[in-house]
Amino acid sequence: RKEVEQDPGPFNVPEGATVAFNCTYSNSASQSFFWYRQDCRKEPKLLMSVYSSGNEDGRFTAQLNRASQYISLLIRDSKLSDSATYLCVVNDRSGAGSYQLTFGKGTKLSVIP
Amino acid sequence: EAQVTQNPRYLITVTGKKLTVTCSQNMNHEYMSWYRQDPGLGLRQIYYSMNVEVTDKGDVPEGYKVSRKEKRNFPLILESPSPNQTSLYFCASSRLGDNQPQHFGDGTRLSIL
Numbered sequence: 027r028k029e030v031e032q033d034p035g036p037f038n039v040p041e042g043a044t045v046a047f048n049c050t051y052s053n054s055a056s057q058s059f060f061w062y063r064q065d066c067r068k069e070p071k072l073l074m075s076v077y078s079s080g081n082e083d084g085r086f087t088a089q090l091n092r093a094s095q096y097i098s099l100l101i102r103d104s105k106l107s108d109s110a111t112y113l114c115v116v117n118d119r120s121g122a123g124s125y126q127l128t129f130g131k132g133t134k135l136s137v138i139p
Numbered sequence: 140e141a142q143v144t145q146n147p148r149y150l151i152t153v154t155g156k157k158l159t160v161t162c163s164q165n166m167n168h169e170y171m172s173w174y175r176q177d178p179g180l181g182l183r184q185i186y187y188s189m190n191v192e193v194t195d196k197g198d199v200p201e202g203y204k205v206s207r208k209e210k211r212n213f214p215l216i217l218e219s220p221s222p223n224q225t226s227l228y229f230c231a232s233s234r235l236g237d238n239q240p241q242h243f244g245d246g247t248r249l250s251i252l
Contacts, residue, residue, distance in 0.1 A: 058239070060240060062241075069229055070241075070243055072240040113181070113182070115241075117237070126184060126197060126198075127184060127241065128184070129174075129183070129184075130181060131180065132181055
């Protein structure tokens, strides 16, 4: 069974803090990796894709380590608006015609004034 | 406006009464998918479709049916709903290929009494 495991959280951090989320995946054939954010009772929204070389988007940095099957998300200078649940998502294309997405259970972040 | 539209947004019904949740996307996406989200279990994939007339089981297909007669529509059918299908359901679509993000609908909250 394909698994995506995330830090259970919740993370309660003060404004301005740096916070890191980790995620591990079980299927070494996984091809694509993403971080989504989900606000309470809303649909998940793409935060950023995760590329092999690592990538940055403003205050957010994502890293991928294929050898360790590990993905990370770093948020610098946390804002109140960053409070949400962060979902690690893996796209498995290991089987012929397979294109299945597996979501981690999410890590809840609360940024406190 | 590019969007994924689900209907209804909320539904309370009784055990055994067939229901259909519709999903439509206007982005000409090949890939469409249904998820259910339950507390403590995260988002789990029910069914997905990579093209017209092509559907595949996700992780939790039992008790659900889908069809993909047209590219834009991917309805979720519960032939005989049961209380354990009470959940928050999301439809999503994307292009096929690596690093293609999922676009989610607003969600459908189903309560089966």
